[in-house]
Amino acid sequence: MTGRPWLGCVADDYTGGTDVAAGLRRSGLSTALLFGVPGPSTAIPDCAALVVALKTRTAPAAEAVAQSVASVRRLADAGAQRFYVKYCSTFDSTAEGNIGPVVDAVLDELGEDQTLLCPASPEHGRSVFHGHLFVGDRLLSESSMRTHPLTPMTDSDLRRVLASQTPHPVGLLGHDALAAGPDAARRTLADLRGSGVRHVVADAVDEADLEVLGAAAQGLRVVTGGAGLARALAGTRRAGSAESRPARSVVPTGLPSGPSVIVAGSCSAATLDQVARARAEFPSYRVTPATSDDPEEIWRGIRAWLNGHVGGGPALVYASATTEERAATQRVFGEKTVEILEGLLARAADHAVALGARRVVVAGGETSGAVVQALGITSVVVGEEADRGVPWCLTSGPDPIRLLLKSGNFGAPDLLVRAVNTP
Template sequence: MLLGAIADDLTGATDLALTLSREGMKTVQVVGVPPAGFDFGGADAVVVALKSRTIPAEQAVEQSLQALARLQETGARQIVFKYCSTFDSTAEGNIGPVTEALLAALKDDITIVCPAFPTNGRTVYRGYLFVGDLLLSESPMKDHPLTPMTDASLVRLMQAQTQLPVGLVPRETVAAGSAAILAAIETAKAAGKQVLVVDAISDDDLRSIGLAVSGLRLITGGSGIAIGLPENFRRRRELGPKGETTAFQAPEGRAIMLAGSCSKATRGQIEHAIGAGVPAFRVDPLAIDAGELAPDTVIDWAAAERQKVPLIYSSADPDTVRVAQEKLGRNRAGEIVEHFLAAVAAALQARGFSRFLVAGGETSGAVVEALGVSALLIGPEIDPGVPWTVSLGDRTPVALALKSGNFGSVDFFSKACDLLQ
């Protein structure tokens, strides 16, 4: 294995695996820390998908270190810690604590922070993270139910989460190319900096950064940071030329769409789907908690909808989400929905459903766990950062499209279903 990656949620892991696969690396994604002796099938890159974004920081650190140990056992030369391109986190972490722990375990002195993903409108300039034309703090992420982002300065955000000194590599340096970036890293290292936020506003920037960090043992960022990494191994003749993509065959069976994300993008996609005549059923966490809505009701409804692919969703606007959180607690409101949708998915699989489109990182993690999926083969791209995948292992295979809440065009649901036709 050449490259090992640790992702803090499932959809982010899939996004990263797609990027590496597209850049010519044979990539396997595993769900959770794999057991000792796990067969990665001669993969060039392995992405370990954790569910560590919003758990207590000490647990996130422990899981990430376990994943690192497994990747090191299989010979990973470089490690990527992948988090969301909108830097989803709180003042306590978990990006800072995990970065600090991984850097210490790898016995290295410095790493970078670069969540930029220009294709999806995430750019970093002067250390500030932009979502489209908006600062992160002015984007819909300010209303995220679990990780509201009210500051766009990555230097401030990162410094609040770690005791390591944080610096910045500005746009002018990045634009000057990989040699200038490498020189800036060495200068910052000599000055005692250990974490460097790096500006990036284009894929060309990311490729320059990728070349400059070829000697670092740890890289942190969004999936975009991986664009330039495979070429480093190719230059050293450790990786062959880009070849044809692995053949993808989705299993036969019925399809279902499940949405737990409350992001503005997912809400728009749901509205578009309903407007196009997609049968939809909204689940309410308050109704679930009160015992007024049981999984069997939704399962029977979905099984009876045979004309079009049905959509089951809990997504709601920020005010509605806030009401549920005030009554149930912030974390419990989300967990109720995740467990409910996961139970629905498992029951529908038993009824012949084999194609699952899931929106939302936490929801995706719960659904994948309920379906017993341990590894994924990356398939065709639906929208930037979101592929169809098929499960690997001894169980009956299922096709999965695991979408980060913020990703995808407004017609994403119909586009995803049409692709499997």
């Protein structure tokens, strides 16, 4: 590896990786983004922040731990001084809990005894107050995340959720301490460390709170949370230092030229609205077992449709569905529903690229991971954001692809339409 990043970040899914990379870049850090655990010979460009995006949010806990620790070791080998574990702003993982085990393993690997945990993202309506996570003005457990098909969240108390995932004490850095400023927050962290508290859940209801946390966390080698806290942490770096040199890599607008394809798998309310807007504008194909319960027969239908539509304007292939539609699909495919749908959507993206598509827009974290793996993409240049937390990325090589990976809950209602219509 070459280059010596100040900050090494490990994200638990691919859209989480693009989200945090966009935030770090917005804070002025030149940022590189890799997909998958980097090998010892992986070349890293000169950058201030290096993000490794994994596909571990819904993986078995042992697998998530192994990949995360391996990535941290590679980041340390690359010279990273500080480390960030990025998870979703809704703090979701598997029932066994990947957040606690991964954070514990990273702390153990680096020999650290305390970290902050704060998934708050005020710009996306995610806030933490008294240790409870809110989506807008509703508790997380009363939001659409309660019925998420992969990672349902039925408890909004982050301390209680985390306590079920780790054997170590969990404490709270409350809003009162944040309101008193960084010094008060640091004293609270020190008091909790003195009491043996390893995991400190932090409140944050607005960007000012995140800035206080970023300043208070300067004494911590490992920090964890959403993209908001990572951005605040980066913003505390001294202006003009090597670590805060401006981001130089920008995806050129209008490049590369070629057909566009949208692939959507998320069933979030935001994505369903975005898909509806795109369906009203472009030809679309819904991936469903309504006509066949054989995935290969469904694939033949998708492929034939793509053959007739890629190159004739933007094309949409989607499996995004309402709760009722999703239940109907699960009655056909059973426990393999997610695996089958992800596989079909990934094959659709790969076939579209083979047909000449050079702008690929993907909605959904799991879907993004499957598509990136199918396309064999291992690294990208992070460019300007189409919406907050949704940056354009450019692959390397002689025939690059302009790629947009969108978390299910992110983006304005017209994002998918704008993404394929904007030069």
